[in-house]
Amino acid sequence: MSQNERDFLNTPDELGNFGPYGGRFVSETLMAALDELEEIYHKLSKDPEFQAAFDRDLAHYVGRPSPLYHAERWSRQLGGAQIYLKREDLNHTGAHKVNNTIGQALLAKYTGKRRVIAETGAGQHGVATATVAARLGLDCEVFMGAEDVKRQSLNVYRMKLLGAKVNPVTSGTKTLKDAMNEALRDWVTNVDDTFYIIGTVAGPHPYPMLVRDFQCVIGREARVQCQEHTGRLPDALVACVGGGSNAIGLFHPFLADESVVMYGVEAGGLGLASGQHAAPLCAGRPGVLHGNRTYLMEDGDGQIMHTHSVSAGLDYPGVGPEHSWLKDCGRVNYVAANDAEALDAFRALTRIEGIMPALESSHALAYAAKLAPTMDKDQTIVVNLSGRGDKDILTVAEIDGISL
């Protein structure tokens, strides 16, 4: 093991390892581009001007800080801990994804590359990438599984309106993992003039590190806001985990705070026992995919398995390597909420608080709804409301048997 046992505070090491996870497992053609990105990021992350430009964009373009909202009525109904929602749904483009695309777009601008590509599942990262590309006048192509193109048609059209080309991916399972394969294939072909904006804390080093760093604004704000609201740190944090960028963004600034208990909620699909889910941390084992070693859903022969989730954004067989390490270290508890529980939470928050959450975030809400009643009324849970649910209206209507 390349790191001190159970050291989860100073990760990754210089090779991109989070304990035994992470690293850089890609074909040789991409190694030079990753070296270059690492070097640029190393330099810019310590550059006050770059940080100031990032903060400025977050304030005036994204609309940060996002509020921390006390869901009083829902908390009362659940009859336990007080639930606070970190309102990433109120960001420009409607999800946390934009925090990262703003940061990577600034890196892209620095490299002088005129073309950006991205993979997307639910379409939120695709929209956030198309948005920053429009603003900077960059060419943008987004890879999206053909299955997801169907179930997230609103976001597909949003990307097109923003000037991006959306490429439906028909290989493999036609979902997020295949979109990522295709984005990697595009990148290897156009590596000279293309910047790959990865949407989550997965992929080869340095992506898991830099995406985390850009998303940590969530947790830094929540830390201050929670103390303003309650006079102390939260007792628990809850966030959904697909690749895990919103979760790591919330968790990371609290990792050293031992009193703060953390829950990462994976997509339980039709139930862990059914095999139809997307919960590698709960039910998978370590392997190598998309450039990093991490927990995966794979069969005995090392082939990646088909995943299922009602939410396209969580429908991914891997997870960011830092989550794998936090699991092994026992610092974060990884649990699952199934489709039905997520849908119940979607409806509950919409009706009780007038906030329509994304189906992804609804998984975190579903777990918070179980957790809150087991805690005292003077305790606090912060849930990352990572995105808004407008994009999911057609999916929910279809489940209700209604065609719009």
Place this chain on the structure above:
Amino acid sequence: MSRITACLQQLKQQQKKALIPFITAGDPQLDASVPLLHTLAEQGADIIELGIPFSDPMADGPVIQLADERALANGVTTQHVLGMVREFRQTNQHTPIVLMGYLNPIEAFGYQQFAQAAAEAGVDGLIVVDLPPEAAAEPIKLFDAAGLDTIFLIAPTTSDKRIATITATGRGYLYYVSLKGVTGAGHLDIDGVNSKLETIRKTTDLPIAVGFGIKDAETARLIGQNADGVVVGSALVKLIAEFQNDRDTMLSRVAEFTQSLRQGLDQ
């Protein structure tokens, strides 16, 4: 001396270039691979790269992606792939076999177990597309101990400094990826390849095979002028796909194509 090194040394003495075809194991049917291996060997292949199918072949173009999908739909496993090599070795002990694939199926098998089982089956070398030398220290020890050559890729984007690392780590031969792209892409730049080969040769005496984008006798001939060998994959796999439902025609077309590549290289 490994079977790969012996083969390449002999070719060098004969002033010949290595023809290295690639096929995907278990494509188009599980029982097609051994006859295909024999056909390739009989028609002039010097070394054969046999692909271990993977569900997520990130470095491959559409032709080999589809081959992997067909093979996996046939239920191929890593054990099957090793079984094919074992069967091939019953009647062919001279043609080196290199298994090519992605890391996860090998990791799932277990490095130690895989190294041992592959060597026992008669495998000579390994190309693991997503295992760069920086991450390969531990596996290489096991592969070396089992007598397997670990073959690394060098790309057009590889810096001189990395070339030195890779050539110091590589065994058997080096695989130069002729273009920025996936397997089967069509934008081969012969001059670019030649100048990079010159750079690589400054650091190593290992033979260099060139692959990606070599699709016929003419491109094989052009690349073969400066490389020690050429790898032909997608063009062959495409032919196999085209005649997947007619075994005899498939084998005779593969034979003709292999002969034409051989002639191109021997010109």
